[in-house]
Amino acid sequence: PLECRKKYQRHIQDTFSHIPELNPRSGQKVSHHQRYTELFLRGRKPDPEERGHELLAMERKHQEMEAHPERCPSLGLEGLFGPDAEGRSSRTTVLFGPAGIGKTMALRKLMLDWASGESWPAKFAYAFYVSCGALNGSSETMSLVDLIANSCPPGTLAMEDILMHQDNLLIVLDAFDELNLGNLPSEATRPKAIGSLLQYLRSARCVEVLGFHLAQRKEYFQRFFEDREDGAQAFELVRSNKTLSRMCFLPASCSVICSIFSRTTQRDPLKDIPEKATVTDIYVWLLFKFLGCHSLVNLEGLCRLAKERLLHKTAVFDEGVLKEHGLGNASTHPGILLQDCHVTTTYKFNHLGFQELLAALSFCLLDSDGNTISSFQELEEVFGHQTESNFTLLLRFLFGLCGKTRLDILQGNWGCRTSRNGLWSEEKLLELCHCLYETEDLLFAKNIMRHIHDLDLRELLSTNLDLAAVAFCLSVSDSLQSLHLSDFELGPERLGLLLPGLWKPSVIRLNRCGLTVSTCKDLSSVVAANVSLTSLDLSENPLGDCGVTELCQGLLDSHCQLQTQCSCKRSAQLCREHASSPLLSCRLHGCHLTAAACEPLSAVLASKPSLVELNLGGNPLGDPGIHIFCKGMKNPQCGLQRLKLHQCSLTGAACMDLASVLETGPTLMELNLGDNSLGDDGVRQLCLALKKPDCKLRKLDWYLTKLYYYYYYYYYYYYYYYYYYYIYALLYLSCRNKYANTK
Template structure:
């Protein structure tokens, strides 16, 4: 995806009025940056990778995709026109990918022989209309005043409809068969029209590409016919660096910014999300412009948003109106509303001058016909909604959970299954952390009650007992909430099972896992990618982590960080996973930590050579606890063996068994 094309597609009719760099207009700086995406036979949670009876991992290596394989024979040999569902977590780059597809087709290098017309629709904007015909829908995305509808629809098999953010409006897309519109000229409610396209009762031979958050898939699945699932996993490690060099046109600034972020492993990991990369670059650019030392210490997305909105944009300049702005955001969240009229703002005490301020900040964007406004990214609306909940301003409704203060409203807005997967909930955990509460008290010049936190943690603890954090991708959403709040007392008292099976697919998930595993004091054994010949008979307890990488040096460094904190882990089995010399060096550095308590290390068939043995030998004399090391089926050579023997002779060596 490294081919350079303009990010803003040519027929876009509205632009943000803010003079600052806009997320929508300058996103990716008019370049396509590498996104990782994976073709699945079903979305995570339906054919989860570990559902085999013997707990072996399904090998999905061959399903990593290129952009040209999104729609075409590379995906499937089936003949039916595809409905491709591009899904992922909030801010991961789904809409970016959708706009890239449209723009690449316009420039003639993608699907030019497959589709004669490609139409892009943002469902946030479609939700402004109550009724519409297919002809009117197409005209919305046609450059000229009058679209030749008959000619366009004469070959529906050559049409691609891109429905971006299909999950944003709270539409009922299922519809009964009798309600689905049979003809392109017929006026229907917008959700019925789109439901007809999804169900293939209208233009059954046309292709569809839709984007949605992973938490919305449960509701969308009944509306889809023969869907193909593509999960966006964000920026690769190299693409993060590429992004910085695209954002900063001055190479020296790019190097300074990237070096600064790379020194903060948690922040660098979070930059796999395009939205986070943009926020980070924007914050660093301001520091450069003000000739300040580059320093961005944020460890969580909540902390980063607080820094961006209140240290970069100075949103507190709204004064007492800021609280009204938060209440506007939470009202929209409760109602599934993302477009706000001037009257909506007035109802929350905000006038035209306040709207202009928010537009100039780049928090809002304007939609001229009819006049309305939306947050520049839905995550921003959810952040301010979470602030309203944290302030105690959210209107409580429903009685799903007695004595749960904040979550009464949240569970009325979100499905119980999706509650911890929603950014609003995740931000709320971060805002209720000690750091978050101190920041908000400074921003709003008031003292805030800490009574809301125990109620939220109680619900989270109950969810852990229910989920057991095994074989369920929903667990990642819960772990992300725990990571945002960084509450060690809560984590120490949470129930952790003796056996844990979990699959890591991104660096962000690895970051969440290493944070969580720090508190897994019941688990004494950890194995990476247990399978086949490396499965030990009788081993049923412990933690089993599954991942197919890519195993970069930074991936291993983060993984081995779990050895540097006091805990009960006694055995680590990496057998069957290829380790580079750099990875071995990171492992040995972690084993030398005074906090490490590891007694057994298994490195069977890890592709080790004599080049790794100097680090291993040095570690043997410095590890405070290692007593067993298994190096079978590695080509160490005579030189490697001699180096290890020298390590064994060191007086401080604790090793009792070497194989």
Template sequence: MAASFISDFRLMWYLDELKKNEFLQFKQLLKQETVQRGLQPIPWAQVKKAKRQDLASLMTQRYGEQPAWDLALCIFPKIHRKDLCDKASRESAENAYRAHIQEKFIRMWSRDSFTEIPGCFDQTLTREEHESLEEYFTPRVPRRPHTVVLRALQRVGKTRFLMKLMLAWSDGTLYRDKFSFIFYLCCRELKQLRVTSLAGLISRERPDDSVPLADIVAQPERILFIVDSLEELECTLTEPESELCRDWREERSGKMVLSSLLRRKILPESALLLAAMPMRPEALESKLDHPNMQELKCFQDSHVKQYFCCSFGDRGRAMAAFSWVQNNEHLFTMCHIPLLCWMVCTSLKQEMERGRDLAATCCRSTSVFLSFMFQAFTPKGATRPSQQGQGLLKALCSLAAEGMWTDTWVFGEEELRRNGIGDTDTPTLLDLRLFRKYSESGSSYSFIHACMQEFCAAMFYLLDSPQDHPSRAVMPLEVLLLTYFRKERASWVFLGCFLFGLLHESEQQRLDALLGMQRSRELAPQLLGCLRILAEIEDPEEQVEFLLFFYALFEVQSDAFASHLMSSLREAHFPLRERPDLAVAAYCLKYCCSLRELTVSVPEIFPEERGPDPIRHSRGAAGDGWIRIIQSHLCFCRTRKVSFSCETGIFFEVFTSNPNLQHLSMTSTQLSHDEVWFLCSVLSNPVCNLQELLMDGCQLNKYSCPHLSEVLLSNANLRHLDLSRNPLMDEGVAQLCEALRQPACRLQTLWMDGCQICEHFCPHLSEVLLSNANLRHLDLSRNPLMDEGVAQLCEALRQPACRLQTLW
């Protein structure tokens, strides 16, 4: 019963557990035990006066670490402290498990480490990462189980981050005193299991059974379950409770076992760390028990720059390439994902070494992938892939297409052979860094990155016909496009964009030259025809993800086609989630000459530019990008209605750019005082023709009302104003009523539902009813007007001067 490495500190800690009389007994028995074992005894005078720390040092120095520990374990039962032996046994098993985890994850890291640059980034957690992880499980609610949801954009390297966590725990630098066991559950592997149990999932990770599983789960508060890529299993957590497991030994489907764990039906005291895509946490948050929502940051700008310098070696060439990428929003965004940063560096470096113009060969994401692919398959000194290389490329793309349609990311030998990849081909694909070993046995493989599989799947449709594919799961091009643009498969992120990107004229020329083929040119009219059909369907919002549609057009970069396609679009609804979305929207919206309704939501994607002065910040880089998007659209089309949800005031400048803009909805958009002031100053401009302004639930207050009053007096076009669900209070309403009484106010409809108006200010409203000849509809729902206030309003309603037609 021994541990692999026990220092005298460990022995000292165990001796500290002994009471005074037990420690005296230990000393007596130590003298007897050394004699019985034929060991040279420590002089009794030293033993007798030694304190616990001193005795631990004496034993270790005289006998060595392991024999000293064996002596102690032999003595503990004799002084009726077998509990210390049991504790040592558990710790020994924990140490063995940690050693197993360390060995396993070092192998996993090494298997994927071809993108690593010595001295640049490694498997050690940074100080910031370590501090963040330590805070994840700081109690937020007393005696509540810990659940942390780590939001991670798709393919930003969350698995690598979790591997670093496991390695840090295994070497004792993270969560050493918090968790005795951490079990890593990969949902991509879980969904392959038809039937399992939590016991089975735990047993898969344990190197031995020196400690019974029952003893491990007996302390669930000392267990952390890490669930990677939760979206892979599509857990909705909505199963009836009667179907969930209550016993950790009960066998069900992998999804049901995981759902039971997440909903605290099994081992409810354990800790959970769930890594999921951003759209998943919104659905999860309400179903989990007090989750701690965190966000995984990818490469920072400084990391990208450092990576370029280390990758190129030559600083001058590195900075030239970095400057090129930094000015290309799409490529720069790609570089914030470590593996894709490596791929971009590899492509640019080789193109620069060959003296090629980066603007012609690597200006878009599709072109970078195409460069990487053909550099991999073109032998040194040759200008195009060999016949054998072309055959292997076709086989690789065939495998990728099957994987996309069957939702497969890890391929065994059977899938490889079915698509024409033989045993002798896999070492080649590994050497070309297009494949990586997925399992330690080497019998299963995956593409180096999910984006690479998507690109190869897009290539398949240009290289071969889906009717000839060995798998019946692979569907025709029309089905692929409809599936992609409807966002019916969450794992299809760039497939459609790559497909259309390959239709770009420069990529067509490279495909013709490198493969000597014309299929891509034959396919182009069919692809563009499918896109045209999608643009012309009724209720496009229900059928198409507009942003995906826009990205496809952006990749094609055909002004003539974009103009022809977008000219009939009458409404568009999309979110702007990342910086590249800005340029894409700007490119497409300028062709929407018939657009009548635009709905845009903008989350906090420019936090560093946000500040108290919206005018000053509108001149920043991000602000200029946002303004260019909307203005590029507003200057060329006749949109009448715009709805948006964002946290920036710089949007408002565009209202003076287009006299056609008549409707603006900002429902539930949180606006600061400065942003309200900026909006009102723009709306007061004589050039603004806005007729309907909806500001329901925008956190307006009494301090917003003076600015709104100015708009009512200076904007002769404003007819409909919604101020519902804003705490305007009586003071704010009094200021608005002052403006509403003026002849210059042309407002016809006013919604003030739930604005915290009481009966004391009904006289002000009554005066408005008598003096404003334009107001026809007034909503005062959910305000505590009381009988007295209503009576005052009714008195005004009876007067002939009152022109109101509808009162809520």
């Protein structure tokens, strides 16, 4: 038995020691030990609430890990079978992650480590590798013993010895998502529905494969080239292109890019990529580098194949499928199609991104009769029954391939014609922004955006790429009336990207966006230049007194009617002799304001009759601040109708100033003083003001829980209701008398 075990270990080493070289001109194999780079793994269960395309979601995770590396400790291969972070052990471990992330490479490394005796010699007497793709060709029921026997050549195993070590066997099932099992839910093996699969496993431990972080990407490049210095130089070139660099978390992307560098004689093969390349730019560039100038027939076949596999929701196909599309075999399309190492009759696309790009191209390419090689009815089939964003990347490519620049590239390289009709969908606004950003076609994007009047993206933005896409769409839109962003950190640099698009909407809501005093100069330019602005919401941003002072300066100087995308630093001389901004509503709730902010706000009230609503709640303005503020409200130019001062640390001393405003203020109709310790004297002053004939107030909101604190508790209930009805009755009578006088 010992001799058989050693013989089996040598077989494993021979089988897994080399991997196929991706370079289409070499056809060679390289050492697994030479090429393998440690992957980033972390113990984590899949989140059923995760939204978005797998590759795009993984990119966001890497951005989060780079920002907070301390939150994401890596788990090495040696930790796969140990206890988890909570000390629990499991006999089943599930590796999950998108296609091309490195799951198979990790499992091959695991088998090699066992066979060489480097890892787990005492834990596992035997380790067996089963490729699930190989099982699809068999219609017979197979036992576990059959699986083990079929995974090994004759004469390498002693079954008696294996059965004696049943508690020390490691069975590796690779490519489980390619397995056709009729008694599992139809989507159980899909990556997006791994939760369904886990229901069939007992206490499984889940480990997410996240590909390469930054240091591992550099190591992979250095391992790929014989001269590590060449690899380091190639890596630095890739890092200089942000879009391409972001893709390199995926080992499949690194392999493709390194293969291009190894084949080219150019000193900088990236020079053909636009400086601000979109995802479509990158994938088109990679595709051309791999396919070269193959015939159009082959391109059409690849596109049809990619689209068909998406419709069938399967990534693996056999030689018969290739022949149906006139493709011969995978060797004629190196770098795009990969042959399975263990099942030589099955193939898959090397990169999920390639498959989706080619599928998108099938809806754009025109045949000799001027028709697209795939119908738009098929496109509706792709999207029609999707409750999740499985085809987000495909949708972006559909728009990206409509850009004139990409059309010229396609025609120049392959002489093909495309159509860009009927590709617009309004279902998801953020994805629409990404799609239009991919086109880089200003006229096309402008024609689409003229149909969008309200852009509500609150709690949706999460990356700089999201921001860039939104900024692009804002810059080309002339019809947008309302923009709502929230819960996305906007510093000066990010806000600067949005500026050209903020000079047009009439409603702008940027609450909870982390805006500080450093952004207020740009915000001031917005209120000064946007002649359509009627509502501005900056609530729950720590602007501070200095920030609001800067903002008020923009309101006071708002004479500009600029319609073009000019710089916020443009001279004020361009803005002379024009009508002022018609701002009607301004919300500054919870902006860390004190009494110091009341002086500039008072000046705005005295000179901006168009400002009819102001929310200053949640700011500790205090009585001194209100005293200053009320001076502006008494000005004849003040047009304020609705004022919110809840939670402003006011006492009865502030009521004297407010009462004088109510007595003489010609416009104020609604006042909120909730959650302030006004006291009885303060309330009496307000009630006296309500009786005045010139008082226009129609609605007064407050909480009475802090008015009568000095009374005994058992008198409190009756006293509370006495004042409650007294105040509202007084207000009602006052309003009724005024309406009667009006009549």
